[in-house]
Amino acid sequence: MDTESMESTPKTTHPISNQNKIAPPGCSFLIQQTNPQDIFITEEWTEEARMIFNTTKEFCTKEIFDVIKSRGAEFDVHDDLEEVVVILEKAANLGLCGVSIAEEFGGIDLDFNEGLLFSEATAYGFSFATTIGAQVSIGSLPIVYYGTQAQKQQYLPGIADGSLKAAYALTEPSSGSDANSGKTKAVFNTDKSKFIINGQKLWITNGGFADVFIVFSKIEADENLSAFIVERKFGGLTTGAEEKKLGIKGSSTVAVFFENCEVPVENLLGERNGGFKIALNILNTGRIKLAASTMSGCKIAVEESVKYAKTREQFNQPIANFGAIKHKIGQMGVLAFATEAAVYRTGYNINLKVDEFLNNGKTENESKLGAIREYAVECSLLKVKCSEAVDYCIDECLQVHGGMGYMAEMGIEMGYRDARITRIYEGTNEINRMLSLAELTKRALKTKEVDLVSAGKKIPGYLASQMLPMKSNAGWKQEERIVKNIKTLFLLLSGRAGQQLQKKLADEQEMVMNYANILGEAYIAESVLLKVQKIEKNNIHTGVDFEIRKKAMQVYLYEALNICRKEAYDSINAYASGQEKFWLKKMTNVLLPDYDINAKDFRRDIAEYFYEKGGYGF
Numbered sequence: 114m115d116t117e118s119m120e121s122t123p124k125t126t127h128p129i130s131n132q133n134k135i136a137p138p139g140c141s142f143l144i145q146q147t148n149p150q151d152i153f154i155t156e157e158w159t160e161e162a163r164m165i166f167n168t169t170k171e172f173c174t175k176e177i178f179d180v181i182k183s184r185g186a187e188f189d190v191h192d193d194l195e196e197v198v199v200i201l202e203k204a205a206n207l208g209l210c211g212v213s214i215a216e217e218f219g220g221i222d223l224d225f226n227e228g229l230l231f232s233e234a235t236a237y238g239f240s241f242a243t244t245i246g247a248q249v250s251i252g253s254l255p256i257v258y259y260g261t262q263a264q265k266q267q268y269l270p271g272i273a274d275g276s277l278k279a280a281y282a283l284t285e286p287s288s289g290s291d292a293n294s295g296k297t298k299a300v301f302n303t304d305k306s307k308f309i310i311n312g313q314k315l316w317i318t319n320g321g322f323a324d325v326f327i328v329f330s331k332i333e334a335d336e337n338l339s340a341f342i343v344e345r346k347f348g349g350l351t352t353g354a355e356e357k358k359l360g361i362k363g364s365s366t367v368a369v370f371f372e373n374c375e376v377p378v379e380n381l382l383g384e385r386n387g388g389f390k391i392a393l394n395i396l397n398t399g400r401i402k403l404a405a406s407t408m409s410g411c412k413i414a415v416e417e418s419v420k421y422a423k424t425r426e427q428f429n430q431p432i433a434n435f436g437a438i439k440h441k442i443g444q445m446g447v448l449a450f451a452t453e454a455a456v457y458r459t460g461y462n463i464n465l466k467v468d469e470f471l472n473n474g475k476t477e478n479e480s481k482l483g484a485i486r487e488y489a490v491e492c493s494l495l496k497v498k499c500s501e502a503v504d505y506c507i508d509e510c511l512q513v514h515g516g517m518g519y520m521a522e523m524g525i526e527m528g529y530r531d532a533r534i535t536r537i538y539e540g541t542n543e544i545n546r547m548l549s550l551a552e553l554t555k556r557a558l559k560t561k562e563v564d565l566v567s568a569g570k571k572i573p574g575y576l577a578s579q580m581l582p583m584k585s586n587a588g589w590k591q592e593e594r595i596v597k598n599i600k601t602l603f604l605l606l607s608g609r610a611g612q613q614l615q616k617k618l619a620d621e622q623e624m625v626m627n628y629a630n631i632l633g634e635a636y637i638a639e640s641v642l643l644k645v646q647k648i649e650k651n652n653i654h655t656g657v658d659f660e661i662r663k664k665a666m667q668v669y670l671y672e673a674l675n676i677c678r679k680e681a682y683d684s685i686n687a688y689a690s691g692q693e694k695f696w697l698k699k700m701t702n703v704l705l706p707d708y709d710i711n712a713k714d715f716r717r718d719i720a721e722y723f724y725e726k727g728g729y730g731f
């Protein structure tokens with residue numbers, strides 16, 4: 114199918130009717146039960162949204178995936194920088210660089226969830242996902258959200274039509290995770306008409322060809338960063354050689370040097386000292402977009418594994434027949450299915466929250482930023498879970514390909530190397546785990562947005578109820594109980610540790626990681642259960658199509674229980690002793706019962722279903 118310009122796509126606001134839907138508060142999943150009808154599932158994409166996906170996927174497949182396969186070598190900016198720039202410009206011609214930009218500035222302004230679908234499709238471009246991601250997300254959203262009308266007018270049309278290439282420059286040699294500690298300095302010139310910037314940025318995506326850089330720097334002796342729109346042509350801005358990297362070799366990554374770079378004061382973005390806030394808010398957006406594209410990587414891993422397993426024969430039969438191979442393919446499918454449910458549940462909630470804020474009189478930008486901020490915890494959890502899922506999936510995909518997976522010609526080893534960065538950028542996974550807990554704690558104790566205190570008070574009664582035998586496991590009772598128990602486990606363990614260790618808990622990072630992992634499992638497990646419940650209730654898939662989806666959900670819950678059991682024991686052993694330790698372990702066992710399913714057979718069934726469908730069949 115030919116790719117078709119998205120600029121001609123008629124624009125409707127949100128893909129599905131939001132009438133009568135209320136956005137749940139961020140983090141409320143932890144303490145509230147969600148009605149399956151209130152979540153968005155991908156079966157509900159409109160034709161328009163599907164077209165966005167198909168156009169983007171076809172573009173990335175034709176321009177990158179197929180080219181890599183036919184020439185047997187990946188794009189490498191050391192040799193192919195111009196070619197990569199041309200592909201970005203072709204993408205812009207199709208409207209793909211304007212997905213986040215308002216129509217008045219030449220974009221197509223997708224709603225948030227459609228934007229995630231776009232990110233999912235870009236994964237078919239491998240490292241190009243990073244290139245176009247920097248253009249449409251971190252490199253331009255600071256202007257979209259914080260720019261003045263004049264700044265938007267000046268820069269956004271060029272970014273949308275590809276005549277301007279954008280980059281986001283925060284990291285410095287001495288300032289990575291500690292992003293506010295950068296040494297780059299901006300001072301006023303004598304008549305205060307310009308800032309003079311000196312310093313250095315490191316590993317800037319698109320830096321090798323970008324015309325416009327969002328630069329974060331402190332002004333004079335300020336405590337916090339400010340943000341600036343800096344054009345290469347201002348002078349005093351030079352870029353280093355392309356870095357030699359493990360993966361995403363088709364994406365430009367360079368150092369950026371500022372030597373008396375003169376920036377007009379009108380190019381200050383947002384408020385002085387407000388840059389750190391901009392940086393963090395933009396990264397929240399980047400995180401969930403990255404979650405969407407890494408989740409897509411899991412699906413691609415399934416597709417490639419199925420294709421190869423069906424054709425590669427050993428011991429006189431296709432390797433697809435072997436249980437060990439079915440296990441891998443089934444488990445990849447489970448991860449893709451479950452993380453997808455959580456990604457688009459969150460994206461839709463962000464859409465609803467935008468509407469709610471708009472209805473309450475906030476401006477469009479305030480509404481968009483506020484909505485993303487509302488789900489900061491979910492965005493961090495998703496970034497962690499999806500980036501780790503894609504690493505698992507591509508590793509297993511390589512294994513399915515055996516020695517052939519190790520050879521460059523199949524492109525699998527490229528995917529393996531490309532995927533690894535996703536645990537590092539947009540905030541490392543360690544930082545995101547800590548952020549999710551810190552933000553949740555703030556909302557519980559400081560701003561009181563999430564009532565964990567009341568939830569905590571209900572735990573003893575709930576634990577007592579769980580010690581009694583279940584009256585019935587009919588319907589979804591068992592699965593609902595598992596999800597509720599994982600949430601309760603999180604509240605119990607993090608609450609007890611918080612009481613015992615108080616502020617010292619933040620220094621016990623290993624335990625913070627344990628709790629963040631349990632929280633992430635709770636969110637994904639609930640999302641995939643809700644999705645399957647909605648599918649059943651609305652008769653969306655029936656027969657075997659439904660049963661296999663249900664099995665995928667059940668295997669996810671089965672694994673989540675195992676993960677949470679380990680995380681719980683690790684955290685208890687890390688600090689508790691005596692009666693406290695005994696009791697916490699006992700309660701962990703009460704909350705995480707045996708889930709009596711045959712996960713082996715379920716994974717086999719999922720793999721066979723994919724074989725029949727010829728790829729990722731969900």
Ligand SMILES: Cc1cc2nc3c(=O)[nH]c(=O)nc-3n(C[C@H](O)[C@H](O)[C@H](O)COP(=O)(O)OP(=O)(O)OC[C@H]3O[C@@H](n4cnc5c(N)ncnc54)[C@H](O)[C@@H]3O)c2cc1C
Nearest residue numbers: 281282283284289290316317318366537538539541543544
């Ligand atoms: C290919 C590539 C492209 C990039 N593109 C961009 C870009 O476009 N723009 C940009 O601004 N930056 C970019 N970056 C930088 C990226 O965002 C940083 O690498 C990332 O934020 C981590 O910083 P760091 O590498 O300095 O690691 P560090 O901060 O030095 O961390 C090293 C390790 O220590 C851990 N750690 C750090 N602090 C803590 C803590 N408090 N507690 C526990 N553990 C901790 C980290 O999790 C990590 O495991 C890019 C990086 C790469 C590799």
